[in-house]
Amino acid sequence: MPGAGEFPPIGDYGYLADGHTGALVAPDGSVEWMCLPRFDSPSVFGALLDRRAGGFRLGPSTEDVPVARRYEPGTMTLETTWATSTGWAVVRDALVIGPWHEEDGEAYRRPPTDHEAEHALVRTVECVQGDVEISLACTPMLDYGRRQAAWEQPSRNTVVAECDGRPLRLVSDMNMGIEGPTVFARHRLRDGETSYCALSWSRMLDPPATVEEAEEKLQRTADHWRDWLSVGRFPDHPWRIHLQRSALTLKGLTYAPTGAVVAAATTSLPETPGGERNWDYRYTWIRDASFTLWSQHVLGFDEEARDFSRFISDLAREHGSKLQIMYGIGGERDLTESTLDHLSGYGGAKPVRIGNGAYCQRQNDVYGALLDALYIHAKAIDSVPDRAWEFVSDQVEQAVAIWREPDQGIWEARGEPKHYVSSKLMCWVALDRGSRLAAARGDAERQRRWAEIGEEIKADILEHGVSERGVLRQHYETDALDASTLLAPLLRFLPPGDERIRKTVMAIADELTEGALVLRYRVDETDDGLHGEEGSFTICSFWLVSALSEIGAPERARDLCERLLKFAGALRLYGEELDPHTGAHLGNFPQAFTHLALINAVTHVIADEQQVRPEDRATAVFSEMRS
Numbered sequence: 168m169p170g171a172g173e174f175p176p177i178g179d180y181g182y183l184a185d186g187h188t189g190a191l192v193a194p195d196g197s198v199e200w201m202c203l204p205r206f207d208s209p210s211v212f213g214a215l216l217d218r219r220a221g222g223f224r225l226g227p228s229t230e231d232v233p234v235a236r237r238y239e240p241g242t243m244t245l246e247t248t249w250a251t252s253t254g255w256a257v258v259r260d261a262l263v264i265g266p267w268h269e270e271d272g273e274a275y276r277r278p279p280t281d282h283e284a285e286h287a288l289v290r291t292v293e294c295v296q297g298d299v300e301i302s303l304a305c306t307p308m309l310d311y312g313r314r315q316a317a318w319e320q321p322s323r324n325t326v327v328a329e330c331d332g333r334p335l336r337l338v339s340d341m342n343m344g345i346e347g348p349t350v351f352a353r354h355r356l357r358d359g360e361t362s363y364c365a366l367s368w369s370r371m372l373d374p375p376a377t378v379e380e381a382e383e384k385l386q387r388t389a390d391h392w393r394d395w396l397s398v399g400r401f402p403d404h405p406w407r408i409h410l411q412r413s414a415l416t417l418k419g420l421t422y423a424p425t426g427a428v429v430a431a432a433t434t435s436l437p438e439t440p441g442g443e444r445n446w447d448y449r450y451t452w453i454r455d456a457s458f459t460l461w462s463q464h465v466l467g468f469d470e471e472a473r474d475f476s477r478f479i480s481d482l483a484r485e486h487g488s489k490l491q492i493m494y495g496i497g498g499e500r501d502l503t504e505s506t507l508d509h510l511s512g513y514g515g516a517k518p519v520r521i522g523n524g525a526y527c528q529r530q531n532d533v534y535g536a537l538l539d540a541l542y543i544h545a546k547a548i549d550s551v552p553d554r555a556w557e558f559v560s561d562q563v564e565q566a567v568a569i570w571r572e573p574d575q576g577i578w579e580a581r582g583e584p585k586h587y588v589s590s591k592l593m594c595w596v597a598l599d600r601g602s603r604l605a606a607a608r609g610d611a612e613r614q615r616r617w618a619e620i621g622e623e624i625k626a627d628i629l630e631h632g633v634s635e636r637g638v639l640r641q642h643y644e645t646d647a648l649d650a651s652t653l654l655a656p657l658l659r660f661l662p663p664g665d666e667r668i669r670k671t672v673m674a675i676a677d678e679l680t681e682g683a684l685v686l687r688y689r690v691d692e693t694d695d696g697l698h699g700e701e702g703s704f705t706i707c708s709f710w711l712v713s714a715l716s717e718i719g720a721p722e723r724a725r726d727l728c729e730r731l732l733k734f735a736g737a738l739r740l741y742g743e744e745l746d747p748h749t750g751a752h753l754g755n756f757p758q759a760f761t762h763l764a765l766i767n768a769v770t771h772v773i774a775d776e777q778q779v780r781p782e783d784r785a786t787a788v789f790s791e792m793r794s
Contacts, residue, residue: 174514177436177742178752181236181245184419185262185284189432191215191756192245194233196226196258203330203368204286206422206429207449207496209310211330216435216519217510220312225290225364226258227251228302228353236737241411242392243419244385254297256356263289263384264391283423286369289381294356303352303364305337311507311521315348326350330368338374339364400467406769409732412739413762414466420759422496426474427451428459429496431743431755437516438744438754445516447523448755450502452493453479453533454577456540458763464547465770476544483537484558490565492530493523502526525579532577534566535593539658542600551607563601563617570594570624576642577651578687585642588632589651595624596658625660639671641688648679649688650707656717657710663717672714681747683727684708703747705731709764713771721775728772741765
């Protein structure tokens, strides 16, 4: 069980997922974060944010450190190998997936797939040499650590409790006992022997009754992930393993009932060690949409792209001009932010937040992100459906109405609204993509008018958003640099060879970096309404890789990409930030936006190696991945 000692490094956690929720597993074999029944539900295990807030450990009774941790190839099944003084043991963990069933209370916006979450965490431990004493300690602390589970034990191999109206059942072939809120067991395994435990919260499905059933469920889950991954198209390249792990991670951050992708599986992991920059990322941001759909289509996961596109389109049709920048994974609009003051926070970083107050901010980039996503999807399916056209038109007109207004910007600054260049850029994207879609529909009047307004926005940016040295500014009232302007070449705002684009990319590469890793901005030059420092934003570093590739600096792009890939560690997962001095991961984990940027960066580098012309890059990369 998690003690009162130090927290494991954020980047050392493993991640499990089943399409409904996720779990973070520490190196010592303890599940330290899991929310039930959804990603955004209250935590049942919350030791990630307070060592007293519950955990679930399975592993050797001794204090040995595991000698190896990995995902079973092509899966979300985590394997941890231990070498003790008496023998070797291997633990396998998975949130298991089986044949589809209709769990009462679950509402699906799309038809069910052939496989679905069984709402169970299954864990096995095998002694592969000698003998090893194994211990189990399960301490659920419900509602973010505010309530203990009240266990009952109908048999020596089964304990039960209630979790917010759902049954919580722990079964094992080890003899279990109850001591307060903790279920415990201790058992000695000999060479070739395997034991198991399974925690279930399904109203309909029983957890495995034997170790053989547990192993069968783990194998079926592994087969499911490998079958899913086989649908994708990955280049024959040494870095394909990073693309595959990123694809699996993004799938593991997807809420199956709606197709929504959470920004991360956690809340309040700090951007600054011990600081206040702690946010809840268990929601869906509209700005992630274009990157998500591009990545899904380019890797061949068209079904996932359709699901996410449908989720975004449904939200927009329901809310129209009142479109928010972010939503709950079930389409919820109210994400009121509050603090959990009873939790100490990861490494003492407070406050711990649930909900996210940014949901009611004005962020003008939302329309560009949405239109770019719809454009990418329409291009991939080679059509603009009739039912989508009225909605597209409405969103373009919203961009027309607001593009002159200041906002909070892409980084959701909690200071005064500004005329952020990236927000103006995304409004231009909305008009540009809208004009292109109008052309595809044969709507000449809208094509002409939207193209003209797009040129007006572009002219405004070039007049007010470029400094005297020819570099894109953070906003109209400063010459400060901002990594969000790296999106300009990626979104084709100007040709990659334009001198203003080249100067912007090189200025960020040379002046907005620490140890070659990119900062969002310099906090001493930017009023974001917060205190303290932050690490480099990993997504920005991957954006720089893509931007360097775009402007014709392939060697520098590849060198940076190679360096960034080495920061991923053995499990190839990324948080939001990297400490530029230590390489430690910071912020919520694993971070979808970072993995999306990784896919973009790696495909850019591969395109360079294949000597694809910059002007054909997007089409060529897409075609290569699909061929």
